[in-house]
Amino acid sequence: MVVLAAFFPQFTQNQYYLGVAFQAEMLMCLALGLNIVVGYAGLLDLGFAAFFAIGAYTTGILSTKEHWSILASIAPGVVIAVICALIIGFPTLRLRSDYLAVVTLGFGEIIQTIAINLNQTGGPTGIYAIPAFSIGSIVVNSNAGYYYVFLILVIIFALFSTRLRYSRLGRAWLCIREDEDAAKAMGINISHYKLYAYMFGAVLGSITGSLYAPALTAISPASFGFSESLLIVMAVAIGGLGSVWGVMFGAAVVEIFPEVFRQFAQARLLIFGILLVFLMVMRPRGLFPERAFQGLGARLRSRFFKSIDPAALIVSDGVKTSGPRAEEP
């Protein structure tokens, strides 16, 4: 699949297709970031686009006004995003998670409002003439080029998400999602780990934003509103909460579906909403929840921890049972 994706620009020179494709990749990146918060830790974040905006605006401002290189501007974006995640997360993570949904939603609105109303952010028109992304002498200035940049980013994020998922961090998040009381009994500090989830989500969102700015060369507040946050939530919810593959699939559907049905114009979002509701009623955990891709995920994982093969650790002289024993020793 990766190979297929790698050669996609070779098959088509159609800029429209390439544009849609890299938008889809971008949404995958964002969805992978949100998946850490919603899918792993089970916290509904409805203002995720705020972190996307923070990355995009930091890069936009630094590269146009201060003439920083795009690559260098990623770091300050990440720092600001993490600080924002702490500020908004710290007071609210103690609360019931449904309150968090509202507070994050408000945070998203606040960030957008700030972007619209400050001079530094260019007001409603935003920032334009953002320079191209470059590493050394390689300058990326075509749709195909950004297609590859985002392809690499998707792969990095997917691997990173998988790594987090199968670390003590990921396990702690899942425990919190499944049962907070039992998680405490494992010695997991609930509020710390919720904050971590929130911070990691912010980092991925912000990096995506930093690369989005040069890809479009212009950014404006309209791209970072609630509807963008909503698209990301939908990608995660449709694909399957917590599943890296599912989330990427969901992002592709969310981006491509409305494009395919473009001739229905406005009705496509209506149909989309109906499908989302229908999906949640029928499959509340999404199309491909975790472990639906068990085979693939397990293989990826064993590649990851080459030397850790639990099956090889079964010692034959252990107390091995599965079901009733024939007789007592």
Add this chain to the structure above:
Amino acid sequence: MKALELEEISVYYGPVRGVENVTLDVEEGEIVALLGANGAGKSTLLKAISGIIHQKQGIIKFFGEDFHRMSPHRRVVGGLVHVPEGRRIFTALTIGENLELGAYGTKTGRVERSERLSEVLAMFPFLKEHFKRLAGTLSGGEQQVLAIARAMMSNPKVLMIDEPSLGLDPQKIDIVYDLLQEVAAIGTTVLLVEQNVKLALEIAARAYVLQQGSVVLSGVSSSLINDPRLSDAYLGKAADGDH
């Protein structure tokens, strides 16, 4: 006339057995006790009868009528009331409001409801004194009294009550059991779940003993009370110690 008939009732919680193949019956006007240690399936059985959990198989008849497809709130309207374990009174409502809700299902008019209310309050004078108090401020014993009174508001044919003595001190237990006898005296059939064997057998005519989800013993109270198998069901078989 049989008030309740259960035939081969089985209930599972996912993979976990609740009760298995339980058959029992309760005559109209009778007090019958369900005994057994914790986890034996007594509460599960009551929940299946009142319909708040689904039985996997078996038939439940209420005065000869099959209850199978009837939703739980309609069973209450039909005259079968269940006072659950832990009383489950509405703590944020006043005593009076709790009582009024007890008559919710029986679609009587306002006048009849207030008549019924004064009847019940006459039976439970304590509640009359504290009519406007929040139910959450009552002590355990008082809450149990309220739960019984609330159940009586609908003038039930059958009252099922789960562990009325739970967490109460001895005087309160006496009060609650006196009340249960009064309730039975006015013709209400009572199905009583109780851990406290002596207490239950004192007021019940008959009893069924559950162990691990099945009926292991049943009979009239006077003969059960001296049956050694009854104490086995609680304190284990090894009465002489086998170490």
Add this chain to the structure above:
Amino acid sequence: MTAVLEIEHLTLRFGGVNALNDLSLQIDQKALHAVIGPNGAGKTSFFNCLTGYYRPTSGVARFQGSDITGLGAAKVAALGIRRTFQNIRVFPKMSVLENVLAGGHLRATANLLSITVGGPGFRQSERELHKEAMASLEFVGLADQFNNLAGDLPYGMRKRMELARVLIANPIVVLLDEPAAGVSSVEREELSRVIRRIHDNGTCVVMIEHDVDLVMEIATEVTVLDHGRIIASGLPEEVRNDAEVIRAYMGRDRK
């Protein structure tokens, strides 16, 4: 005699009700201590007070000499007091192995940096933990179930998995809330053997159990609670023949 847990005058009040009433008790490090008593006696409340899920109204609980009253549940767990739950609390959407790994959360040494950026520390720590987890699963006889979802396991196996999840943490004290409730007689044998082995390894076991046969079989000390008070305490045989205990279980005559 070294008391690992010292409980002094522990009282817990809910609304107007005393769930625990002036409980004082010492539990020896070498003990397999059973807490029994009729439904509603306050046994689970007692566990919840010890493990930081409830804050007692008054009284003190000490663990290895230091005060743990009012510490949060995660902190108590970190000290080495681990528990199981009455209605088993597994993480249903995680695999059996991962459930157990989660139990070893605090033993994994990888820090945020090595998890995110990489380095040998992470892989090393994960490998160690996986080994430990498989060993714990073997200990309870579930090694071959490691890749199944915890939510798909039958009840008895979930109970054993919960034990493995406790064991991987190398706890000093384990509190088991009704380990044998609702399991078949075959599984019960399995559980009782596992509990005894945990105890033989030097871990202090405190268990709430209704199966008096099991208690008589494996416990070294028994405490009987009724209405939030201790009504008897001592060796299993003593407690069993105590008139008050029989009364608490069988009830008393009225008036």
Add this chain to the structure above:
Amino acid sequence: MSLLLNELGNGIFLGAFFGLIALGYSMVYGILRLINFAHGDFFMVAAFVSYTVLGAVMVGHSHTHWFTVVWVGLLVMVLTGGLATLANQLVYRPMRRAAILSMMIAAIGLSQVLENGVLVTPGWGATYLVYPVTTPPSGFYVGSNHFTWGQLIIVVISGLLGLGVYLLVGRTLLGKAMRAVSEDQTAAVLMGINVDLVIAIVFFIGGALAGAAAVMTGVYYGQINYLMGFTVGLEAFTAAVLGGIGNIGGAVIGGLILGIVQSIGTGLFGAEWAIVVAFAALVLMLWFRPTGILGERVARRM
């Protein structure tokens, strides 16, 4: 001083709207623990429905018949209540056992359906529509501040509706059943309460109140838009949380406080910062009193 009085008056006026919509959020949350994100859109749909109905009945009339507005308002209340109930029956009721997260996502989906549904409906669409009826500018002075009769009437109607709900929930048998269901659904079933019916009624009442707020919004502001539900819904929910969600009195008080805070904030910083002020108030509130002004602390038990 006079400026403050003016902001206070505007705040109460704004708060009346917030409070009405907040009631719907609060009641549904109280009973299902669900943040019904679609609630603001019930309000929006109600505005469009009333626009069309009023437009139809006003044809040929040169001046406004307020009696007509009232009965159209009542009709719209019933229709919006019906819409909310229908949403419950079709979406939330089948999801009663699903995770609350999935329910909230379904609610967001429903909100999208309603917004885009209005967007594609012929005659409605994306542009601002001019409401067929508006309140006259005549009014009265308090000191040097001018308030219109329309504002006063709207505050009074909102107050009466709020009082009605308060009495319904507090005094009637149905209201007691609602509180019983919100505390303990199983115990409520054991009282013979039809829990599904009670939940449906709660949705109906919440929807009806949103319907009333919609007609008054249209009449007062004179224009409606398919996105109007979103912001107002957000603010109303904030109001519900401020007051202590699940609490009837709290919703009204939270609405008033938010209205006043926002109106003063707007006076100080400008209208574009209104939503920032609202959320800053919310976050501050959650810092210091996580359960809201009237919310009680839920006992921490396992």
